[in-house]
Amino acid sequence: MIDVLFFAELQETVGQEKVSLQVEGITVKDLKTKWLAEYELDNIESAMVAINEEYAEEDAVIASGDVVAFIPPVSGG
Amino acid sequence: MIDVLFFAELQETVGQEKVSLQVEGITVKDLKTKWLAEYELDNIESAMVAINEEYAEEDAVIASGDVVAFIPPVSGG
Amino acid sequence: MEKDFWITDQPIEINDVVEKVVRPEAGAINTFIGTVREFTKGKRTLYLEYQAYAAMAEKKLEEIGQEISEKWGDAKTAIAHRTGRLDISDIAVVIAVSTPHRKDSFEASRYAIERIKEIVPIWKKEHWEDGTLWIGDQKETKSYEENRPAKEEIIND
């Protein structure tokens, strides 16, 4: 199982902060295009991805227990 | 009468903060070379001069009631 | 407060951040304080809402502190960022950097705020009179993107 976190406008579109999925061994790209397709997250391509709080690439493989976060363009400060 | 103010090492050399002189109509240069000669202020040439709290030139004329201040190189901040 | 880099939903006291970096080796402390501005390009902000991925944001703030230590040598950095609802003039972020000499403190503090805007997972939602928007989406950040200096410019600032 993995946890997927959403923030800012992505969180509002999904309607929740966290989604848990029974999946492992897939890439970030798989997660976006297959497992999250149902949410129709138009802006997900402009988001960066973090796995366990570190930025990760599209082809990174997600292991069981990982926390994946979608990070829309940030605007702190 | 004019008041002459000294600061930092000039004040220590003169031994006081303020000297009052019965004089008027002289220039800053006169003040330094004649009226303050007795104090042997070696560093006075590196000091700027202010008359009534505004920087003034060597040839500025000092009027009765003026406050003249010798401003050694500053080191605030 | 144990940490030098933290996310909080409470008002930030400037002194709490500054005191983290005071030390005998320092002669200069530069502090950058980001406050909520009422008008941006003529549009009136009612209030802002900040959201953070707090655990990761604190790690990234700490990373910025490490980057600063590598770039400027003897520098010490502390950063606090607030989340939740912020009204006009409320403090969103406080950065403090102490260095032996003043020039470094200015440069490092400037570097910190630019890096926050690049890598720290914090988001701002504008609440205007006529609507709301999460800033950072592609439409509204155009001006932000234009204003953001290239990395070289930041470093040489």
Next chain:
Amino acid sequence: MEKDFWITDQPIEINDVVEKVVRPEAGAINTFIGTVREFTKGKRTLYLEYQAYAAMAEKKLEEIGQEISEKWGDAKTAIAHRTGRLDISDIAVVIAVSTPHRKDSFEASRYAIERIKEIVPIWKKEHWEDGTLWIGDQKETKSYEENRPAKEEIIND
């Protein structure tokens, strides 16, 4: 405290200076804090003594604030400088400049500290283990003079 530019022989509270420049138009406040450094070029300072021509110094600080308003447009400045005996890490000066956007706040705050070191009648006496000296005399300011940027450099910083 009524003034935005003041000399005091009491400890300076950072917040007292910052609150002078907080305003709805500002999104950025840069604060420069000068503290007493223990070691300068390997020489240990025990404490410092600051003296000011207070009335003129406050006028000159205010002038610096006016210069900043002319150069950076919508900027508000406040400056406090302490006099008397200051121990290691004590605050000698606090500058706060608020501007709508952050870049200006950094530049204006930097300008302020450089100008203080040029035109404000305040003097520092070093108390070392082996003696004392009013800094600013010709012998000891060589390094200071070298470090002081030309006016152009300050403005374009």
